[in-house]
Amino acid sequence: MSAPTAVQVRTAAVVGTGVIGAAWVAGFLASGLDVVATDPAEGAEARLRSYLESSWDVVSELTGSAEADRGELRFVASAGEAARAADFVQENGPERLEAKRALLAEIDAAARPGVIIASSTSGIEPSALQAACAVDPGRVLVGHPFNPAHIIPLVEVVPGAATSPETAQVALAFYRRVGKKPILVRSEIPGHVTNRLQAALWREAYSLVDRGVVSVADIDTAISHGPGLRWAIVGPLTAQHLSGGAGGLRHLLEHLGPPTQKWMDDLGAPQLTHELADKLVAGMDEQLAGVDQAGLAADRDRLLVDIMRLKHTSRNLP
Ligand SMILES: NC(=O)c1ccc[n+]([C@@H]2O[C@H](COP(=O)([O-])OP(=O)(O)OC[C@H]3O[C@@H](n4cnc5c(N)ncnc54)[C@H](O)[C@@H]3O)[C@@H](O)[C@H]2O)c1
Incomplete structure (x- = not known):
């Protein structure tokens, strides 16, 4: 199967639904994407659903979406299950290198060929993350948003040493499609730009x-x-x-x-x-x-x- 282009993304996986992951879910749903989300924390699904209700007015105003345009949310049990169902994966787990590497390895092992895997990391360089991805490190990069991420449009797209140029271009196009304002950070550097x-x-x-x-x-x-x-x-x-x-x-x-x-x-x-x-x-x-x-x-x-x-x-x- 060939890699999804930005326009072909219909379902996004959101792995980790804390502060930043929940904001991504809200924005993706308002852009009409279906979302498969996962987070192992007790009560995570209920918290996410309550956040989505409270943030809907804001995100729908920003995207100009009607209730009928809203995508479907499915909450699943693991990162692998979420990644398997998705055309694009946004990872938002805890900001610890080893935890991120384990999570990305699980996602990379499960995602379909060509599906882009973006990490929201605030400061970890993408090369350190993609080194954990045995299947296809070329599809891994950083897609760093800003809090409150359901409102602030900026996303820093940071390719690592192994990221393919096409991955960066498709990620930029995908973020634009969901109403974001991405910039391409040409070299990885601590703290991005x-x-x-x-x-x-x-x-x-x-x-x-x-x-x-x-x-x-x-x-x-x-x-x-x-x-x-x-x-x-x-x-x-x-x-x-x-x-x-x-x-x-x-x-x-x-x-x-x-x-x-x-x-x-x-x-x-x-x-x-x-x-x-x-x-x-x-x-x-x-x-x-x-x-x-x-x-x-x-x-x-x-x-x-x-x-x-x-x-x-x-x-x-x-
Ligand atoms: N908070 C910010 O202002 C901000 C801004 C931009 C980027 N970020 C980045 O976003 C990422 C998430 O940060 P946050 O502020 O949302 O943290 P958070 O603590 O609110 O959320 C992290 C979530 O990851 C979940 N998690 C733990 N293990 C997991 C696993 N194996 N699979 C799936 N989920 C798992 C936790 O239960 C928690 O809900 C970090 O990389 C952070 O650097 C944060």
Whole structure:
């Protein structure tokens, strides 16, 4: 049997239905795919079904799906059984190398020829995962989503040394088909790309708090009421391009490049010690004193959906 193309995927397996796996199930079902899910935890199926009901309004709004378009969910007893029934497998087990390798070996042994196996791993390099897959390591790669993954469109597609070029291309096309915005990470690297970008910002934020330059709340205000608003629309490099006026990025880099180089050279390199962690947590406690955390998360999700809906109305966004 030949390998399914992205368009031919009708059934996706979701292995592990914790925070991230459940979000994948919600998105796949709303895109009209049937899903075969599995998770050995006590009560996992009931938790998943309850999550699907509570997240349906959001995912159906994002995908524009009606109830009738929703795929069917089947919950099965093992990763092998799920993989055998699927045209695409998304693995979301615990972030421990040996556990992942055992799970991927089981999936690889069961999946039909050519079925792509993607791991949601936040930081494990795909070559370390595909080395455990004796049948066909060429169909294994990383497909890394972002929390809340039923809403955030980004998926980092990271091929390993043995991944075939066709596997990466079909995975990219598949994620686009289910409403995601994938990027291809051309070389495997710890933390992939986006967590490294976040780490670059966190590094300086931690350093500034450590040095007493600003409070935790001030860091959050600086980003969420400042450049973060722009970054949700155009990304940090296009934001710079627009800051250059008619001369664009070229002018901006000539004009503000030299001071920026000085700032980059002066950035901190903090160690995340217990003392620094205590300082950051105390700052967060102070910032969120009296705030309802569940309400905050719900507002975050609602506003994210609004932003994404508004972004779809633009004709000019890249
Ligand atoms: N939470 C995040 O923000 C986030 C974001 C992106 C990617 N990820 C990645 O997604 C993956 C899952 O993370 P999570 O946050 O959903 O963790 P989680 O702890 O919520 O879920 C992991 C699930 O795997 C299940 N599991 C354990 N053994 C299993 C097995 N043999 N077969 C099937 N399922 C099994 C557990 O019961 C649990 O429900 C990890 O690789 C993580 O790095 C997490």
